[in-house]
Amino acid sequence: MGKGHSKSHAPEPTKTNFLSKPWREINWGDKQSVLQFVKNFKPHVEGQQIRILLHGPEGAGKSSFINSVQSVLLGEMYTQALEDNIGHDSFTKKYTTYKIQKEDPQSFYPFVFNDIMGLAPTKGVHVDDIKLALKGRVMDGYRFNPEWRLSEDDRLYNNSPDDNDKVHVLVCVVPASTLSQMNDKTVQKIRDIRMEASALDIPQVAIVTKIDEVCPEIMEDLQNVYKVEYMKEKMQQFSAEVGIPMKSIFPVKNYHDEINLNNDIDSLILSAMKHIITAGENHVNFKKNQSG
Template sequence: MGGAESTPEAPSPFLSKPWRDIDWGDNQRALQYVKDYKPQTEGQKLRILLHGPVGAGKSSFINSVQSVLKGRIYKQALAGSSGDAASFTKEYTTYKIRKEGQRSFYPFVFNDIMGLEVKGVLVDDIKLALRGRVKDDYTFNPVSKLSEGDQFYNNSPTDNDKVHVLVCVFPGHTVANIQDDVVQKIVEIRKEASDLGIPQLVIITKIDEVCPEIKEDVKNVYKLKKVKATMEEFSVKVGIPMNCIFPVKNYHEEIDLNHDIDSLILSSLKGMIDAGDEFLDELSQ
């Protein structure tokens, strides 16, 4: 008599080897690179514009960058909870990061905008922001775009007012269910940025909600088949190459810094600085 049939083993969620290398926990070199960065043109600021759906983690990413650079959990950009149905960010705000122990600021700034939900920021307003036409404190109107003559319309934008890096922030666990209208908005924004020559990157956030193995160890991110497949799926949908997409775990629940979370944040930040600096070089020429 034959024995009971054996149950086939479930396929491993892991790849045979990591598909991207990163210096986990050893962040001193990357941190020093960011601290030493300086645009070639005196007084130039590298402006990084974050956009994406509500709850993607745009404000949380800004806070996470500040936390890494300051060496402690920091909260300057007000962030909503993951359960918020409407965008927490209502105004166009520039976030500067002060260097520790100095009166000076880092030569890069972030702009956070209203989410891309149905009653969110208009694509036309993002197009104006790319061109430096939107002044700080402008309150986004989901039914009417900013127009010339408005007090928040910048008639004479300088190079410092214009955007030098466009970053789409998107939660990894929702990539499979991304709505067509959101994809259309992202693609339309990308086209405008491409016409202006602005480099474009993607941050895939909430990676710990994509795979439980990341909750166990953040260093698993580049070993997991599902994370890579998620990034590849988003790459195909919006047309951004894989080497411009960075998975990130924002600081959200933590009260202390984690070196491996820092590694992912610094990796993405370095990518933004490199892309933006190349664009600034082209502008100066």
């Protein structure tokens, strides 16, 4: 990593090396079993919902991931979390909870997403605000400010969070193109947030977005994502830098300019969601057993 400043973009490899076999297996031909797992998921604790907090650098595709999950589960293109196409700054300014709608518009899945302002070296969301959000202290509508954290006397400070207010899975969303080229300060912020989550026993997952932009072979065929050596190396470097194990890092392509669903895009998103939901449910059960 550089000394407090962004690395210049390293040239992409001129020759794509393929592994002799994929380093992770996905049943590309049958997404239905994983789709049904996600659709049928129900927490063991009555009334419990799994809260998934997304964080990461500006423009990483956090809102796009929420929309993509909704699209996959609804079976059609859907836009709930507003997205910004410009990408110069963090588009998300306020703490917002996104429920995922079922086919029946009046019912929702028992997991929710929180999207927050992007991390940046000298601005972006205040790390202390993310730590407060992990504990369920931040209420919907709170407007992030890089200069100060949420104070206890603010009307949007939750003094008595219940289990549904607290975060059950922390998901770091990072674009594939900058996996090993992030600013040192941004990496340090990700580490700090991860350490706080670890202290609270909150599981952590990483979503690597925009995988089709780093390699023409992946753009041509998403099923190459676990075969391209370069992609695996970048994920390993990121894993070493921030401490999230490889088994908890998932490459995805969000829906962006597509107008129809795609089985390979769906399969990668569903693979990540199954892991996220399972991790969240395990956390809820672990906490319940501790308090019980």
